[in-house]
Amino acid sequence: MAKKRLLIVVGAGASIEFGMPSVWDVGNIINDEAQRRYPLVARPRSNLYRHVVGLIRRHWKKHVPSHLRRDPHFEDVLYTVFALAAAYPAGVYTSALGGLIKAKKLPDFNFYGRQHKIVDQYYLHHLGSVAVDALLSAFRERCKTSERDKVAEFAQLQLFLVALRSEFDIAVVTLNYDNIIYRALPGIETGFDPATTQFHEERIFNRLDWSCMLHLHGSVHFDMPTSSTNDMHEIFWQPNINAMFAQNASGRSTHANPEGADFPTSAIVAGYGKTTQILRRPFRTYYSELDRLVSGCDAVLFAGYGFGDPHLNIAFERFRDARRRPIAIINYAKKGSMTLGAADVNDRVATSVVHTLHTDLNSMRWLGNSVPSQIDDLLVAREFEVSSDPGTPLSVWYNGMLEACDNSDKVISKLK
Numbered sequence: 001m002a003k004k005r006l007l008i009v010v011g012a013g014a015s016i017e018f019g020m021p022s023v024w025d026v027g028n029i030i031n032d033e034a035q036r037r038y039p040l041v042a043r044p045r046s047n048l049y050r051h052v053v054g055l056i057r058r059h060w061k062k063h064v065p066s067h068l069r070r071d072p073h074f075e076d077v078l079y080t081v082f083a084l085a086a087a088y089p090a091g092v093y094t095s096a097l098g099g100l101i102k103a104k105k106l107p108d109f110n111f112y113g114r115q116h117k118i119v120d121q122y123y124l125h126h127l128g129s130v131a132v133d134a135l136l137s138a139f140r141e142r143c144k145t146s147e148r149d150k151v152a153e154f155a156q157l158q159l160f161l162v163a164l165r166s167e168f169d170i171a172v173v174t175l176n177y178d179n180i181i182y183r184a185l186p187g188i189e190t191g192f193d194p195a196t197t198q199f200h201e202e203r204i205f206n207r208l209d210w211s212c213m214l215h216l217h218g219s220v221h222f223d224m225p226t227s228s229t230n231d232m233h234e235i236f237w238q239p240n241i242n243a244m245f246a247q248n249a250s251g252r253s254t255h256a257n258p259e260g261a262d263f264p265t266s267a268i269v270a271g272y273g274k275t276t277q278i279l280r281r282p283f284r285t286y287y288s289e290l291d292r293l294v295s296g297c298d299a300v301l302f303a304g305y306g307f308g309d310p311h312l313n314i315a316f317e318r319f320r321d322a323r324r325r326p327i328a329i330i331n332y333a334k335k336g337s338m339t340l341g342a343a344d345v346n347d348r349v350a351t352s353v354v355h356t357l358h359t360d361l362n363s364m365r366w367l368g369n370s371v372p373s374q375i376d377d378l379l380v381a382r383e384f385e386v387s388s389d390p391g392t393p394l395s396v397w398y399n400g401m402l403e404a405c406d407n408s409d410k411v412i413s414k415l416k
Contacts, residue, residue: 005169005171006167014180014401030074035050037111037127043107047109053077056077075271088120135270157184157402157405159405163409168298171213179221197238215282216286216287224236234281299325299416320391324392328395333375371385
């Protein structure tokens, strides 16, 4: 009898316990690189990236109601940088946007610590490009450190995936740059030929096994070696993360699009503006295959995903059908946090779950009773908050990834 098919969707929260940075840590990585490259003339201890963060923060404080306000994260800032660049003249590539919008003057900065520069379209693009390069390099270093320092944790993950594979055929869709899940699934199909390291979409579209792993936003193993083909921007797979990589977006022309802002030609997709960035291979192949995986799976496990990516969420718009397929969410929350069922109407994650998974949060229960407003009891019992509606089976785990790995039997029971 054939196994049922499980789709695992992996977000940043699934990798934090393995040494990977959080969304806010990523902002610090970019800020440190900007401080090295783009210190301000008038305030040398600050930099152009941090200045943009401050402008966004003050703008939101002035115009966004306090109960809806949040702090800008790196994706907000990077998109702002690239969109702002479109307001500047750039010869034949000058955007029509500049005919209506004028960029605010930004402070002068020192370029590489010595040259006094005025901000323009070129330097905004360069700031964004070096930020993306810094991200990829930082994640590679974190992956190297994880291999050395997180051996026990990685062993827990491996046992968890063995347990899942004993019950299901699995396919993985990951938004993460790290290689944590990939290392735990050696040999899984990614679309890259192991012999040539080149990407071939037919390896994804024509494969006989359902199992595969789609790196929707790229990977620490992605590289753009300039001597491999006639296309100097083609993405290849580099299996050795200790190798010398040539992915430098800051040394390449931008990925131009007349429909909006231009973005770095990078081995990863970073920030918003994914509509433009995913036009390249392998990303457009992966997003094409995503719909087929969602349609063909029998159950879904979301691990560490915050439901903040519309390009992924939209794939689930018709997931709820007569098959009544179960969904489990592995998340992490501190004691005193609100459960999903008791979340405020303005809670972004809860709202995204409702819109993506079409689940009435009033149906969420524990042990057949209404779930308390705080998750403390669920954390202590190591149990799931579950939907009482048989038409929309949903289970939510709040104890984090490693605790889920140690309770694989409970996770599997929610996916059958």
